[in-house]
Amino acid sequence: MKKITVILFFCITTNLYAQQESNWKLGIEISEDNLSGENYVNTSGFISGYKISYTDLNFSIGILSEFNLNERITLSSGLFFSNKNLSGAIICNTCDVIPTLIKQQYLSVPVSVSYGILKSRLIPHLKFGFINNISLINELDNRNDYFSSNGYFLEGFAGLSLSYKLGKNSEIEIGYNYRTALTTMYKETSIGDFTRNRLITNSLSIGVKYFLK
Numbered sequence: 001m002k003k004i005t006v007i008l009f010f011c012i013t014t015n016l017y018a019q020q021e022s023n024w025k026l027g028i029e030i031s032e033d034n035l036s037g038e039n040y041v042n043t044s045g046f047i048s049g050y051k052i053s054y055t056d057l058n059f060s061i062g063i064l065s066e067f068n069l070n071e072r073i074t075l076s077s078g079l080f081f082s083n084k085n086l087s088g089a090i091i092c093n094t095c096d097v098i099p100t101l102i103k104q105q106y107l108s109v110p111v112s113v114s115y116g117i118l119k120s121r122l123i124p125h126l127k128f129g130f131i132n133n134i135s136l137i138n139e140l141d142n143r144n145d146y147f148s149s150n151g152y153f154l155e156g157f158a159g160l161s162l163s164y165k166l167g168k169n170s171e172i173e174i175g176y177n178y179r180t181a182l183t184t185m186y187k188e189t190s191i192g193d194f195t196r197n198r199l200i201t202n203s204l205s206i207g208v209k210y211f212l213k
Contacts, residue, residue, distance in 0.1 A: 025066040027209030031177075033058040034202045035084060053087040053099050060108060066209065072116045074125075080108040082133065084199075104149070106133040114161070123163045131155040131179065154182045155201070169211045177203040 035054040062080030069075060084106060087099040112129025131154070138149040161175030179201040 022211045022213050023068045024212040025068075025171075025209045026212055027064055027066075027173075027207050028062070029064055029078070029080075029173075029205055029207030030061045031059060031203045031205035033060055033082070033084070035086065036200045036202075037181075037198060051089055051091045051099060056085040056087060056101065058083045058085055060203070060205075062108070064110070064207070064209075071119060074114045074116070076110070076112045076114065076129070078110055080110065081136075082106040082108040103137055103139045104135070105137040107136055108133050110157075112157075121165050125161045125163065125173075125175075127157070127159045127161060127175070127177065129157055130182075131157060149185060150183070150187055152183075153185050153199070155179045155199070156182050157203075159203075161205075163209075169213075171209050173205075173207050173209065175205045175207075177201075177205070179203060 035056075035058055037052070037054065060080045060082040062078055064076055064078030064080075066074050066076045082105065084104040086102055086104065088102055089099040109132040110129055111132075112127055114125045114127040117124045117126065133153050133155065135149055135151045138151075157177045157179040159175055159177035161173050163171050163173040165171045179199075181199040185199055
């Protein structure tokens, strides 16, 4: 009888453990990032400047991890490759240079907290956080003698997302984030009417996450 009781207890506890969702999730995410900001940066107190165009296709892709503090609040971080290309050229009153593509690539580390508004299979979330951007490649540093990149800048963001459970161990999530730079991308190299560039990003994302056991 004892053996049967032990076996039944083991089976019940194992089944209960298997039914519990893990607090940890691991996933992949990709986003389309639409950049905007100052379209003209003065590089001296005289006539020259740098004209910037944000029409290039940009994106972020990477891995993320999440930890559920409770049924509604989730902490998240990750590691992303972010493409932030732009077109630009030195402009003056007596010249007209055609803008050329300038590659800007970053290693991005987001840290965020999200709040699940509803308890259902389809869950809307409110998200807030910060993104640390570390420069990997910036062709601006090699092409321009007037100003250069800082090598690092910090963004803050707020957004909405919808997650849908595909099964017991996975879910898909789509979202929108409004991101604004809290620090500047470029160094101030001259005194006067230099306009600091503060990047704004509208980001649409999709990701798949898996519950870790």
